Amino acid sequence: MHTKTAYLALSSYPEAPPDASILAAVNFVGSMGCGLHVTTFSVDIPQLYSPMGGLLLDVPALVRGAEEKSKAECRRLESLVQGAAGAGLKVRCKSREVVLGAALDAAAAxxxxxxxxxxPWSGETLLTQDMAQSVVFGSGRPAILVPSSASAAALHHIAIAWDGSRVAARALWDALALLPKDGRLTVLTIRDEKPLSGPDLAGALAASLHERGYNAKPLGIALSARTISEALQASALEAGAQLLAMGGFGHSRVRDFVLGGATKGVLNDLRMPILLSH
Known part of the structure; x- marks a missing residue:
């Protein structure tokens, strides 16, 4: 029987994601019943030449020290993941050495x-955010951002942010592939955020899914004074969902939820695992 495998990329230089976020990500993979492939990336720093001729700094020694520290951190991260994996989670780890600055593109590929x-997601670690953005928008595969607060309970309830768009449909079907046979779906539509293409999009999708055997229910949301991310996450959590699926691009607010420094404050408040499809 084929088993899905989730991919986890961990860069060690200049800093790794927080251990708590890594552990939450590993536990979340276990909740989905997937296998896990982990790649840790150590750094290869090109030789730098000091205009002072090394009189003040032993540049080669500094470079070697940074590279060895990065490799040691990779070994520690692998041990952390292996130690967190339960008996039912099959984990394969490997380490790759990549030139300085190349880890993001290598992970996406x-x-x-x-x-x-x-x-693993952390609003306080810039490299973690850069890695997430690179994989979400460069891999062509769905990606789940997991905050340290995520529950490790078995995944059985997924919320879908639905506006009838192409990217929302992509997120829907990526998420359905993770839902167990007895799982539940909540279809979320924000009523007062933008003009929608129909009067009851959530109800239409829920009915369509129900006809094919899915346990799906619609839920209309009033945005009020909240941001789109606040409204979706709060509603998904109130409904009991363990995962919120949304398109990587749906409209400007969803795009801002993912991209750029201006969104750092919103992403610092990531309250649950978010599946993003682009």
């Missing part, structure tokens, strides 16, 4: 070989 990526 490697993620294309797996059903999905699971990425």
């Amino acid at each position: 490697e993620a294309r070989y797996y059903e999905l990526s699971v990425l």
Whole structure:
């Protein structure tokens, strides 16, 4: 029987994601019943030449020290993941040495070989955010951002942010591939955020899914004074969902939810695992 495999990329330089976020990501993979492939990336720093001729700094020694520290951190991260994996979670780890600055593109390319990526999220670690953005928008595969607060309970309830768009449909079907046979779906539509293409999009999708055997229910949301991310996450959590699926691009607010420094404050408040499809 085929088993889905999630991909987890961990860069060690200049800093790794927080351990708590890594552990939450590993536990979330276990909740989905997937296998896990982990790649840790150590850094290869090109030789730098000091105009002072090394009189003040031993540049080669500094470079070697940074590279060895990065490799040691990779070994520690692998041990952390292996120690967190339960008996039912099959984990394969490997380490790759890449030139300085190349880890993001390397991770996005490697993620294309797996059903999905699971990425530890921290609003305080810039490299973690850069890695997430690179994999979400460069891999062509769905990616789940997992905050340290995520529950490790078995995945059985998924919320879908639905506006009838192409990217929302992509997120829907990527998420359905993760839902167990007895799982539940909540279809979320925000009523007062933008003009929609129909009067009851959530109800229409829920009815369509129900006809094919899915346990799906619609839920209309009033945005009020909240941001789109606040409204979706709060409603998904109130409904009991463990995962919120949404398109990587749906409209400007969803795009801002994913991209750029201006969104850092919103992403610092990531309250649950988010599946993003682009």
